[in-house]
Amino acid sequence: MFTIIGNEKVDSGEKIPVRNPATGEVIDYVPSLPREEVKNAIDIALDTSPRLNAIAPAKRSRLLTEVAKAIRGNVDDLAVTMTRETGRPIKSSRLEIERTAQIFELAASELRRALEGQFIPLDLYELPAGNENRVAFVKREPLGVVAAITPFNFPAASFAHKVAPALAVGNTVVFKPSSLTPLTQLKLAQLVLKEFPPGSLNVVTGNSEMIGDEFVSNEKVSLITFTGSASVGLDLASRAVKNGKRVIMELGGSDAMVVLEDADIDKAVRSALVGRFDFAGQFCNATKRVIVRREVEEEFTEKLKSGLQKFRAGDPMDEGVDIPPLISSDAVARMKEFLNDALAAGGEEVYEGKVPDKGYYFPPVVLRLSPESKARVLREEVFGPILPVVPVSSDEEAVRVANSTQYGLDASVFTKDFSRAYEIASKLKAGTVVINDTTRLRWDNLPFGGVLKSGIGRESVINTMLEMTETKLVVYSR
Numbered sequence: 001m002f003t004i005i006g007n008e009k010v011d012s013g014e015k016i017p018v019r020n021p022a023t024g025e026v027i028d029y030v031p032s033l034p035r036e037e038v039k040n041a042i043d044i045a046l047d048t049s050p051r052l053n054a055i056a057p058a059k060r061s062r063l064l065t066e067v068a069k070a071i072r073g074n075v076d077d078l079a080v081t082m083t084r085e086t087g088r089p090i091k092s093s094r095l096e097i098e099r100t101a102q103i104f105e106l107a108a109s110e111l112r113r114a115l116e117g118q119f120i121p122l123d124l125y126e127l128p129a130g131n132e133n134r135v136a137f138v139k140r141e142p143l144g145v146v147a148a149i150t151p152f153n154f155p156a157a158s159f160a161h162k163v164a165p166a167l168a169v170g171n172t173v174v175f176k177p178s179s180l181t182p183l184t185q186l187k188l189a190q191l192v193l194k195e196f197p198p199g200s201l202n203v204v205t206g207n208s209e210m211i212g213d214e215f216v217s218n219e220k221v222s223l224i225t226f227t228g229s230a231s232v233g234l235d236l237a238s239r240a241v242k243n244g245k246r247v248i249m250e251l252g253g254s255d256a257m258v259v260l261e262d263a264d265i266d267k268a269v270r271s272a273l274v275g276r277f278d279f280a281g282q283f284c285n286a287t288k289r290v291i292v293r294r295e296v297e298e299e300f301t302e303k304l305k306s307g308l309q310k311f312r313a314g315d316p317m318d319e320g321v322d323i324p325p326l327i328s329s330d331a332v333a334r335m336k337e338f339l340n341d342a343l344a345a346g347g348e349e350v351y352e353g354k355v356p357d358k359g360y361y362f363p364p365v366v367l368r369l370s371p372e373s374k375a376r377v378l379r380e381e382v383f384g385p386i387l388p389v390v391p392v393s394s395d396e397e398a399v400r401v402a403n404s405t406q407y408g409l410d411a412s413v414f415t416k417d418f419s420r421a422y423e424i425a426s427k428l429k430a431g432t433v434v435i436n437d438t439t440r441l442r443w444d445n446l447p448f449g450g451v452l453k454s455g456i457g458r459e460s461v462i463n464t465m466l467e468m469t470e471t472k473l474v475v476y477s478r
Helices: 035-053 057-073 075-086 090-115 155-168 183-192 208-217 230-242 265-281 294-308 329-344 395-402 418-427 461-467
Strands: 003-005 008-010 015-019 026-031 118-121 134-142 145-149 172-176 201-203 223-227 246-250 255-259 287-293 348-352 365-368 386-392 410-414 432-435 469-477
Touching (some): 003 035, 026 075, 026 183, 035 145, 035 201, 057 075, 057 090, 057 155, 057 183, 075 090, 090 155, 090 461, 145 155, 155 183, 155 223, 155 461, 183 201, 208 230, 230 246, 246 461, 255 265, 255 395, 265 287, 265 294, 265 386, 265 410, 287 294, 287 395, 294 348, 294 365, 294 386, 329 365, 386 395, 395 418, 410 418, 418 432, 461 469
Parallel strands (some): 172 201, 223 246, 255 287, 255 410, 287 386, 365 386, 410 432
Antiparallel strands (some): 003 008, 015 026, 118 134, 134 469
16 A cells, blocks of 8 residues: 655555554555655645635635545545454454544544634733733644654544544644554545645654654754654653753653442443453553452452453454454463463463464463562553453552553542542553443543653644643734
8 A cells, every 4th residue: 555645646666565453464565655755745744734724714614524524425435444353353443443533523623712812902911011902812733744653452432542533633744553453444534534734644664673763853843743652752752842842752651440349340340351351451541450458359350250251362353352463473472471481480370262273362261369469460560461460458559559650541440439440540650530331431632642652742623722822922002
């Protein structure tokens, strides 16, 4: 498949294979662009800015709505493409395509709120002298060129969260998809460019380190928005800020689920199953750890095992499949390392499921670990279907274990006592705490992000629009 820069479909001699994780087979190739083409994409984006901003915001809003219609009109093709390149179950891929259309619609509707500005009579203020003859206007203006980098796991929604708000407020975009899953995003880009001027959105594929370095060092890029690993994101952010760029970083998580002894255990189990094993656990806000009171540990674990036995692994194109493959053979190798480390650290394997031999599959695993364990699965981000269960004896111990990582994205607390839940939620180091529901929830127009190494800033349609604009004060003196 070609990539898109300006009004041209761009190819290169060097190619990147895109594989189907369910089979390991190559399904397509995308170009591995040289650095000059990335620079060219940034130049074109900057040159296109005046043309994009000549389109009135009300019309940009209508164009975003048209993009949403086009996405819905291509739902089957986009969903199948996503499932083939990510391994995500087809039933889940369809839902993400609909969500992607809704994000574009949200950008269309929130554009008015983001750009409405303020009028301030300055005679409200005594100083400086002469304010009775002045008025002020606060307005928001686009930053210029936004560079966007996305991971493999949410190709459509991540695309929408970065591209729709940027175009809405008048920024042009240079977009870098994951080399593992670029096909869905290239198809989405084609739909966007049927409505917006050529050069408004440019897609670059190739060496991630080189492209990221060009985004950081190129003075024509005003903001970098990145979703991915903490190590890569924080390195990009530190270098970008030194060069005077804005950053939005949505990074990793080691999301804890706390189950108290008075919880609805059946609901907690259902939430853990979705939170950890949906898409084989390959979400930043997947439930990475369950911290359960000892009084209900046995009941919770037995019901968790019973629920997992009903999950079926297999071809993600099959509507009945629950456990899909991981994204790559490297991902499978990392899961083996995590599991072996946990067992060496004293962990007990209490359940292991069955998965196909062919493809990048890893079985769903449930572990029992002590609160004092130094196992990596309790400290690092685990992007796969391994769920450690940690028994604790008090609420204080639950909070301590939950906060024992460098991440702080999402968390959840299960209890019938709201006051107790609120007290624990207030102590958890997390950007979002959900009470009596899974961590695997995100509302596209509410702030999403984390503390510690889980991110910088918050991402939602309206929050992203505000981050992607510059506040300007204009004062008129008569």
